[in-house]
Amino acid sequence: MNFRNAWFCYCQTQLIYTTNAIENFNRQLRKATKTKSAFVSDDALMKLLYLTTMNIVDKWTMPVKDWGQIL
Template identity: 45%
Template sequence: MTDLKNRRVKDILIASVDGLNDFDNAILSVFPQAQIQRCIVHKIRNTLKYVSYKDRKSFAHDLKSIYTSPNEQAGIAALNSVKDSWKSKYPYALRSWEVNWDQLSIFYEYTEEIKKVMYTTNVIENIHRQFRKVTKSKGVFPTDMSLLKQLYLVVVELDKKWDRSFKRGWDQILGQLAIKYENRLSEYLF
C-alpha cells in the first residue's frame, strides 16, 4: 500500500479484498477513507466448504438471498433466515458472515451497477491467472523490461475483452461514484 502511495495514488474509494489476514488494516493505514468490501464470491466458496455436497445447491440458493437483498437491513434479515433454516445441520457455516458483516455489507450502499464491479475479486484473479500463464511458460526473462513488456501485452489483450463486458456501463458507474464521492473526486472529474 505504501508503494501505491509512493506512486502517487492519492485515494482509494473501495477496496475489494479476499480476506487475506490484516490486508484491510494495511489498506486503511495508508488510505484511511477507503471502504473495505470482502469478496462475496470468496465468502460463498468458503462457506460452502462446510456444507455437505448434497445440500450445497439449496444452501447456495439460500445464501443468494443475503447478497441480493436490496439493502443492509434486508440482508441481515436474510442472513438470520438462512441461519435459522440451516442452524441444526450447519451451525458453523454462517459464523464468518456474522463476524465479518461490517466488510460484507459495504456494497449495500451502492447501486446495482457498482455492486457488480465491487462484490468480487474475480477480475483481478483473472489478470493474475493470465500473468501466470505467460510467465510460467517462459523459463527466464533476460531483463526486467522484457518481463514488463510481456505483461503489458497481456493487459492489452485483456483490455480488448473488457471492452465487451467489464467496461460496459462504466460511464454510468463513474457518474454514480462522482455523485457519492463528489468531495473526493472533484479535482479529477471537473
C-alpha cells in the first residue's frame, strides 16, 4: 500500500488538524477555574468542571464543515 493512498482527504485533514475548538474548550475551562482561588476538595473541582462542560456543550452549535464529504 502506498503511503499517499493511506492519507486522509483534504476535508478530513482539516478536521483533524483544527485545534480551535479544543483550544476554545480549554480556555473556557481555565476561565471557570481561574476565578476560584482554592477548591474545598477534588470533588468540588470535578463538579465545577462538569457543570462548565455542560454549559459549553449547550452553547456549541457550530456544525462540522463538509461533514457529508467526510462520511
